[in-house]
Amino acid sequence: MSKSESLFAEAQKVIPGGVNSPVRAFRAVGGTPVFIERAEGAYLFDADEKRYIDYVQSWGPMVLGHAHPDVIEAVIEQAQSGLSFGAPTELETELAEELCRLWPNMELVRFVNSGTEATMSAIRLARGHTGRDKIVKFEGCYHGHSDSLLVKAGSGALTMGVPSSPGVPAALADHTITLTYNDIEGVKQCFAEIGEQIACIIVEPVAGNMNCIPPVPGFLETLREVCDQSGAVLILDEVMTGFRVSLTGAQGYYGIEADITTLGKVIGGGMPVGAFGGKREIMEKIAPLGPVYQAGTLSGNPMAMVAGLETLQLIQQPGLYDELTAKTDRLVDGVLAAAKEAGIPLTANKVGSMFGFFFTDAEQVSNYQQVMACDTERFNRFFHGMLDEGVYLAPASYEAGFMSAAHSDEDIDNTIAAARRVFASLS
Numbered sequence: 001m002s003k004s005e006s007l008f009a010e011a012q013k014v015i016p017g018g019v020n021s022p023v024r025a026f027r028a029v030g031g032t033p034v035f036i037e038r039a040e041g042a043y044l045f046d047a048d049e050k051r052y053i054d055y056v057q058s059w060g061p062m063v064l065g066h067a068h069p070d071v072i073e074a075v076i077e078q079a080q081s082g083l084s085f086g087a088p089t090e091l092e093t094e095l096a097e098e099l100c101r102l103w104p105n106m107e108l109v110r111f112v113n114s115g116t117e118a119t120m121s122a123i124r125l126a127r128g129h130t131g132r133d134k135i136v137k138f139e140g141c142y143h144g145h146s147d148s149l150l151v152k153a154g155s156g157a158l159t160m161g162v163p164s165s166p167g168v169p170a171a172l173a174d175h176t177i178t179l180t181y182n183d184i185e186g187v188k189q190c191f192a193e194i195g196e197q198i199a200c201i202i203v204e205p206v207a208g209n210m211n212c213i214p215p216v217p218g219f220l221e222t223l224r225e226v227c228d229q230s231g232a233v234l235i236l237d238e239v240m241t242g243f244r245v246s247l248t249g250a251q252g253y254y255g256i257e258a259d260i261t262t263l264g265k266v267i268g269g270g271m272p273v274g275a276f277g278g279k280r281e282i283m284e285k286i287a288p289l290g291p292v293y294q295a296g297t298l299s300g301n302p303m304a305m306v307a308g309l310e311t312l313q314l315i316q317q318p319g320l321y322d323e324l325t326a327k328t329d330r331l332v333d334g335v336l337a338a339a340k341e342a343g344i345p346l347t348a349n350k351v352g353s354m355f356g357f358f359f360t361d362a363e364q365v366s367n368y369q370q371v372m373a374c375d376t377e378r379f380n381r382f383f384h385g386m387l388d389e390g391v392y393l394a395p396a397s398y399e400a401g402f403m404s405a406a407h408s409d410e411d412i413d414n415t416i417a418a419a420r421r422v423f424a425s426l427s
C-alpha cells in the first residue's frame with residue numbers, strides 16, 4: 001500500500017470522502033488521490049516522495065509556481081507580526097490600490113476569503129443595486145458553491161453529476177436563468193423578453209470550469225450591450241482568469257468592461273482570498289456606506305494581503321505574460337502533435353496560461369454540449385498514464401490546465417514526451 005493510499009483511508013474516516021473539495025477525491029478518474037507533502041516551482045511531491053510536473057497549480061493561484069521564495073519570505077515576516085487583527089491594516093489599502101491601479105474598471109474593491117464569497121457578494125450587491133431578483137448565468141460556468149450559483153454549474157458540480165445541487169431551494173433556483181455559453185442569440189432573446197427583471201449577468205469571460213472554452217467573437221460584447229440596454233449589472237467572474245490570461249485578466253485581453261469584477265486565486269498568492277470591486281456608484285451600496293450587507297472575520301487578513309502584494313509585484317516583471325503564453329503554446333502544440341502521431345483524435349483550446357485538451361473528433365470545442373460529448377473514458381486513461389509518468393493534470397476532464405512561470409522548457413518537453421508514450425498505450 002502506498003502512503004497516499006493509507007493516508008486516504010485514514011482521511012475517509014473523519015472527512016466526507018476523505019477530501020475538503022470534491023474533485024480532489026479522484027471520483028471522476030478513479031483510483032486514489034495522491035496526498036501532497038510539499039511543492040516547489042513547477043513540482044509537487046507526494047507523500048511517497050514521487051515528483052510530479054504540476055499543471056493544476058492549486059487550481060490556478062500559483063502563476064509564479066509553488067513556494068516562490070519572495071512570497072514565502074513575505075508571509076513568514078508578516079506571521080511574526082500577527083496572523084489576523086480583525087481591524088484595518090495598511091496592507092489592505094496597498095493591495096486595493098494596486099488592483100484599482102491595474103484594473104481600469106475598479107474604483108472600489110472589497111476583500112473576502114474565497115472566490116465563492118466574492119461572487120455571492122457581487123450578486124447580492126447587483127440585486128440590491130437594481131432592486132431586481134433574477135440573475136443570468138451560463139451552463140457549465142462555475143462561480144463557487146453559493147445557492148443561487150449552483151444551478152447547472154461546472155467544475156466539481158459537473159464532475160459529480162450534480163450541476164444543480166440538492167439543498168438549493170427551488171424558490172431561489174427559480175431566480176437563476178441559465179443560458180448557453182457562447183450563444184449570442186439566446187442572450188439577446190432572453191433580454192428582449194425579460195431584460196427589465198434581470199439584476200445581473202455573471203459569466204466566466206473564459207470558461208475554465210467545463211475544461212477551457214474561450215468566448216466566441218461578439219459574445220462578451222453582446223453581454224455588455226444587453227446589460228447597458230436593460231440596466232442589468234455585468235459581473236465578470238475573473239476569479240480564475242484574473243492575472244492569469246493577462247495582467248488585466250480577460251477584460252484587458254478582450255477589451256471588455258465589467259460593472260463588477262470578482263477576483264480570487266492569484267491575488268492571494270496561494271492564501272485564501274477573494275475580492276469584488278467595480279464602479280463606485282455600485283460599490284458604494286455596500287455596508288457601511290450603503291444598505292447591502294457583507295462582512296468577514298478574516299477578510300483582508302494580513303497573511304493573504306502580503307502574499308497577494310508580493311505576487312502582484314513579481315508578475316509585473318516585463319515579458320512575464322508573453323513567456324507564459326509561449327510556454328503554453330509549446331505544451332499544447334507538442335501534445336497535439338504527439339496525439340496526431342498516435343492517431344488519437346484530440347483538440348485543444350488555450351488563452352494566455354490557461355489551456356484544455358479535448359478527446360474528440362471535433363475541430364473546435366466552443367460550447368457545453370461539445371464538452372459533454374468528449375470521450376471522458378479516454379481522458380481518464382490519459383490522466384492515469386500521465387500521473388504514472390509524473391505529470392499531474394486536473395483529475396477530471398472538465399477542468400482547465402494552468403502554466404506557471406516556474407515551468408521550464410525542459411519540463412514542458414518532458415511532459416510532451418510522457419504524453420507521446422501514454423498516447424501510444426491508448427491507441
Ligand code: PLP
Nearest residue numbers: 114115116142143144237239240
Ligand atoms: N469563480 C470561478 C471562475 C472559479 O473558477 C472558482 C473556483 O474555482 C470560484 C469562482 C470559486 O472560488 P473558490 O473556490 O475560491 O470559492
